[in-house]
Amino acid sequence: MTNSSSKTSLNNFLLMLLVTGVVLAAPIIFEPFGAGYPDLLQRFAIFGIFAVGFNILFGLTGYLSFGHAAFLGVGSYTAVWSFKLLTMNVVPAIFFSVLLTGLFALIIGYISLRRSGIYFSILTLAFAQMSYNLAYSVLTPITNGETGLQLSLQDPRILDAKNIAGGLPNTNFFGYTMNQTNTYEFFGTAYQFNVGYYVCGVVLILMFYIAMRIFQSPFGMMLKAIKSNQTRMKYTGFDTRPYLIWAFVISGMYAGLAGALLSITDPLAGAERMQWTASGEVVLMTILGGVGTMIGPVLGAALIKYLENIFSAINTGELTRMLSWVPEGMQDFAVSTVGLFVGDGWHLTLGLMFMIVVVFLPGGIMEGVRRIARLFSRRKAGPVEPPRATNIATAGEGGA
Amino acid sequence: MEALLLQTLNGLDKGGAYALIALGLTLTFGTLGIVNFAHGALFMLGAFCAVGMNELLTISTKVKDESITFFDAYKEVPILEAKFPVIGPIIVDYSVPLAILITVPLMLLIGWVMERGLIRHFYKRTHADQILVTFGLAIVVQEIVRHYFGANPIPQLAPDVVAGSANIGSWLGMSDNVVYPWWRLIYLVFALVIIAATFAFLRFTTFGMVVRAGMQDREMVGMLGINIQRRFTIVFGLAAVCAGLAGVMYTPILPPDYHMGMDFLVLSFVVVVVGGMGSLGGAVAAGFLLGILQSFAAMNVFKTIVPGIDQIIIYLVAVVILLFRPRGLLGRKGVMDA
Numbered sequence: 234m235t236n237s238s239s240k241t242s243l244n245n246f247l248l249m250l251l252v253t254g255v256v257l258a259a260p261i262i263f264e265p266f267g268a269g270y271p272d273l274l275q276r277f278a279i280f281g282i283f284a285v286g287f288n289i290l291f292g293l294t295g296y297l298s299f300g301h302a303a304f305l306g307v308g309s310y311t312a313v314w315s316f317k318l319l320t321m322n323v324v325p326a327i328f329f330s331v332l333l334t335g336l337f338a339l340i341i342g343y344i345s346l347r348r349s350g351i352y353f354s355i356l357t358l359a360f361a362q363m364s365y366n367l368a369y370s371v372l373t374p375i376t377n378g379e380t381g382l383q384l385s386l387q388d389p390r391i392l393d394a395k396n397i398a399g400g401l402p403n404t405n406f407f408g409y410t411m412n413q414t415n416t417y418e419f420f421g422t423a424y425q426f427n428v429g430y431y432v433c434g435v436v437l438i439l440m441f442y443i444a445m446r447i448f449q450s451p452f453g454m455m456l457k458a459i460k461s462n463q464t465r466m467k468y469t470g471f472d473t474r475p476y477l478i479w480a481f482v483i484s485g486m487y488a489g490l491a492g493a494l495l496s497i498t499d500p501l502a503g504a505e506r507m508q509w510t511a512s513g514e515v516v517l518m519t520i521l522g523g524v525g526t527m528i529g530p531v532l533g534a535a536l537i538k539y540l541e542n543i544f545s546a547i548n549t550g551e552l553t554r555m556l557s558w559v560p561e562g563m564q565d566f567a568v569s570t571v572g573l574f575v576g577d578g579w580h581l582t583l584g585l586m587f588m589i590v591v592v593f594l595p596g597g598i599m600e601g602v603r604r605i606a607r608l609f610s611r612r613k614a615g616p617v618e619p620p621r622a623t624n625i626a627t628a629g630e631g632g633a
Numbered sequence: 634m635e636a637l638l639l640q641t642l643n644g645l646d647k648g649g650a651y652a653l654i655a656l657g658l659t660l661t662f663g664t665l666g667i668v669n670f671a672h673g674a675l676f677m678l679g680a681f682c683a684v685g686m687n688e689l690l691t692i693s694t695k696v697k698d699e700s701i702t703f704f705d706a707y708k709e710v711p712i713l714e715a716k717f718p719v720i721g722p723i724i725v726d727y728s729v730p731l732a733i734l735i736t737v738p739l740m741l742l743i744g745w746v747m748e749r750g751l752i753r754h755f756y757k758r759t760h761a762d763q764i765l766v767t768f769g770l771a772i773v774v775q776e777i778v779r780h781y782f783g784a785n786p787i788p789q790l791a792p793d794v795v796a797g798s799a800n801i802g803s804w805l806g807m808s809d810n811v812v813y814p815w816w817r818l819i820y821l822v823f824a825l826v827i828i829a830a831t832f833a834f835l836r837f838t839t840f841g842m843v844v845r846a847g848m849q850d851r852e853m854v855g856m857l858g859i860n861i862q863r864r865f866t867i868v869f870g871l872a873a874v875c876a877g878l879a880g881v882m883y884t885p886i887l888p889p890d891y892h893m894g895m896d897f898l899v900l901s902f903v904v905v906v907v908g909g910m911g912s913l914g915g916a917v918a919a920g921f922l923l924g925i926l927q928s929f930a931a932m933n934v935f936k937t938i939v940p941g942i943d944q945i946i947i948y949l950v951a952v953v954i955l956l957f958r959p960r961g962l963l964g965r966k967g968v969m970d971a
Contacts, residue, residue, distance in 0.1 A: 297764065344952065348955060352959060354761075354764065355902050355955070356952060359952055363945045367944070367945060577780075580775075581773060584773035592754070
């Protein structure tokens with residue numbers, strides 16, 4: 234470690250301060266981008282948690298898993314069952330989701346981690362598809378198949394008071410209902426502060442802190458060592474399996490937590506969350522943001538969710554309005570070409586962005602930021618080898 | 634007994650598709666060392682070649698409809714049928730087999746472009762990078778197809794002469810009620826022919842010998858002075874053609890839609906892994922085996938024992954094989970054992 238411990242703890246403190254500040258002030262910060270509404274902010278936080286957890290596995294150990302969507306699904310279903318059987322309070326839901334997903338991850342990880350590399354990826358892929366198929370058609374008493382698991386009035390919520398009023402109760406955190414939004418006006422713009430978002434945001438801050446501590450712990454260093462040369466580690470006498478299994482279980486629990494939060498903010502759990510292509514989405518987020526970095530995955534998750542919600546909502550009418558500055562003759566052409574990439578075609582933009590990032594900037598956004606910073610810094614001279622998407626962040630870079 | 638026969642045929646049929654796709658995948662993995670997540674997209678492109686061919690052949694013009702007399706009505710009639718009243722309808726009817734004529738050159742071209750433009754730069758990168766970039770490419774291809782052809786499945790019809798069912802019962806001495814669609818039998822034979830052709834190509838031509846040598850030891854082949862790079866492009870094109878042909882002829886069985894690539898991708902990887910990464914014979918054998926297993930698992934006899942077994946049997950088999958025999962059924966020992 235080249236940094237002295239006090240410098241690292243200062244860096245950590247500043248990073249945590251930055252993250253806490255941005256998360257708490259998000260309804261204000263994101264409003265000018267049209268992204269200040271509760272639903273989107275909740276998704277930023279939830280998928281941020283998911284990506285941070287995935288990064289612990291992929292970024293630190295280099296093992297690419299396509300099965301995390303299954304953990305997301307298990308987390309969601311457990312949370313909804315907790316709402317149905319126990320109480321609408323979110324705390325037991327979160328607790329049981331994380332617990333069950335951790336167990337599930339333990340079983341899957343124990344089997345999958347017997348192989349490495351491409352075989353591991355295909356094993357996780359097989360498990361994800363198996364879970365999806367089971368959830369969709371076989372385990373329908375538990376998961377309700379295609380229609381998804383929903384709350385109903387007949388649920389025996391054992392720990393809750395009797396529901397006298399009609400209508401489904403809302404998820405709550407010791408009395409504060411999740412969908413309660415307070416809107417305040419500052420300088421003519423309305424800002425929405427939503428309880429559900431703040432619960433997700435606080436959880437994000439907490440999980441980010443935990444991930445940061447993991448990155449900088451001896452455990453984290455072992456994982457990075459596994460990524461850089463697993464055979465050598467084994468030769469020096471370390472048994473790598475427990476570390477790998479722990480990393481897998483931890484990242485699985487993060488995914489389960491994200492799934493639980495998804496159900497908390499919207500008490501419905503569907504099977505399509507468990508398809509392997511949903512796992513592909515979190516891989517995209519992590520790569521886009523920067524594998525192995527701390528903030529990267531959160532940035533990647535926020536960017537992709539933003540594009541998903543904002544880009545895909547731009548239909549032809551909006552597009553024509555946005556491109557009204559284009560000269561008359563070119564306007565139709567401009568609208569039809571740009572129209573390929575927005576609205577329904579935003580998946581195309583996503584795929585292209587993904588390819589461009591993997592080909593040219595494998596370190597993701599954080600790599601881009603680092604390169605730009607290097608342009609302005611005169612201290613380092615000479616070419617530096619660009620990191621690959623699957624390469625290790627050096628030991629000295631413990632921070633963002 | 635009849636049910637068994639029908640399910641075996643179903644399995645062989647599906648297995649034929651799996652085997653063809655897995656063959657292409659193993660070719661690229663064994664020779665080039667590339668994990669290609671866009672292979673499912675190539676299968677899908679082949680299927681959409683059939684759709685495109687159909688649209689091409691049925692470019693229509695307005696012709697006066699004689700059957701409606703109180704006003705001037707026009708109906709859409711394909712130009713081929715209007716200009717050539719005898720041959721035209723036959724050509725339109727046979728659009729799926731005729732699509733093979735455009736699929737082969739088109740898939741060769743697409744494979745060539747993919748290899749030269751993208752895959753070539755990823756030989757030296759890690760498997761994870763290859764997976765990621767080809768996954769991205771698969772998404773892009775899928776979206777382009779969805780943009781032009783729409784999101785709904787577009788059913789294609791087999792030629793009329795083979796649209797019915799064959800009376801296999803009578804061939805095999807069973808009751809006359811046992812029937813099986815002609816087209817599926819044709820597909821099975823077609824898949825076997827293509828597989829045999831690929832194997833013959835690899836075994837009996839000089840080019841094939843170089844490819845087989847490259848599969849065993851790529852560097853050595855380069856050191857012997859053979860320009861392996863150009864051979865790679867052709868091999869990739871060949872793999873693309875295999876996948877495309879599997880897709881084109883499958884269209885009457887499964888209506889093509891833009892998502893079928895991803896669905897078949899997982900299955901084809903499972904097949905390749907079960908057969909042994911890098912073993913062509915293994916890929917084909919595993920394809921047919923898994924197809925048959927999947928069909929048998931769909932029989933009610935087994936479904937009552939373990940409900941939903943048909944959905945998960947393939948993955949269960951893959952997990953078991955990956956754990957206890959990681960080189961697959963016919964893989965070579967020492968290749969990717971870790």
